[in-house]
Amino acid sequence: MGSSGEESGIRGSAGKSGADGLERIFGLDASGVAALGEMFARISGEVGLNGSRILERLKEGQPLGDAFALPRPITEEVYARARQWLQLGHIEKAAPLFRALVAIDPKDADFWIGNGVCLRDGGRLMEARLAFKTAAMLRPNWGLPHFHLSSLALCVGDRESARRALAAFRASVDPNLPREICREAERLAGALSPTKP
Numbered sequence: 001m002g003s004s005g006e007e008s009g010i011r012g013s014a015g016k017s018g019a020d021g022l023e024r025i026f027g028l029d030a031s032g033v034a035a036l037g038e039m040f041a042r043i044s045g046e047v048g049l050n051g052s053r054i055l056e057r058l059k060e061g062q063p064l065g066d067a068f069a070l071p072r073p074i075t076e077e078v079y080a081r082a083r084q085w086l087q088l089g090h091i092e093k094a095a096p097l098f099r100a101l102v103a104i105d106p107k108d109a110d111f112w113i114g115n116g117v118c119l120r121d122g123g124r125l126m127e128a129r130l131a132f133k134t135a136a137m138l139r140p141n142w143g144l145p146h147f148h149l150s151s152l153a154l155c156v157g158d159r160e161s162a163r164r165a166l167a168a169f170r171a172s173v174d175p176n177l178p179r180e181i182c183r184e185a186e187r188l189a190g191a192l193s194p195t196k197p
Contacts, residue, residue, distance in 0.1 A: 065104035075104055082114055091121045102131075109139040116148060128152060136168075143169045147181055150188055163192050 028036060037055045044051030049068075057067035065075060082097035095118035101111040116131030129152055136145035150165035166188055 063104060063106050070104060075101060078104075079111065079114070086114060086117060091118050094118055095122065107138060109135040109142060109145065112138065113144055113148065116145075120148070120152060125152060125156060141172045143172045143174050143177055144181065146172065147177075147185055147188075150185070154188060154191060159192060162188065166192060 037052070040055055041051035044054065054067050058064075064070075078097055079101055082094045082101065085091075085094035085097065094114065098111060098115040098118050101108070102115050105111060112131045112135035116128045116135065119125075119131055120128035129149065132145045132148045132152065136142070136149065139145070146165045146169035150162045150169060153159070153162035153165055166185065169185055
């Protein structure tokens with residue numbers, strides 16, 4: 001189950017309004033964003049949505065989930081499905097769901113972890129690192145992001161970063177973490193011991 005973290009500035013660059021963000025995302029000037037807004041309002045109205053209000057919320061910098069006023073049970077259902085695909089090894093099916101989830105609620109550390117695992121398994125290691133760091137920032141006392149950061153750092157040969165992340169994992173270990181993660185952390189510690197090259 002996901003949980004919100006503290007405010008983190010993930011929503012956009014400091015000093016940028018939502019309209020500026022929409023201009024940047026779509027590569028439009030102010031009149032283009034206005035035209036897009038009119039078109040969105042018309043099309044969304046045809047399916048019973050208040051597109052003008054959704055667009056205003058996006059301009060205010062609200063995440064997609066808040067802008068569309070998605071009930072939490074819907075995002076939790078998508079999260080459960082994404083985790084299921086991930087556990088079955090279907091990264092190609094889990095990845096788009098996790099990407100959608102971080103867009104819907106960018107303050108949920110669980111969503112960032114899932115996204116990071118998909119990115120890592122897809123070979124996009126720098127993006128995975130950013131996803132795990134975001135999760136750690138959102139939920140500082142949670143060990144899981146640090147575990148993933150340690151494992152990832154070791155994979156790319158950054159033993160010092162791996163040691164620091166493993167120390168953060170041990171300092172913040174949660175008794176509810178799966179035993180497999182704790183056992184794997186001990187394996188990482190063994191691989192990082194000074195006697196190992």
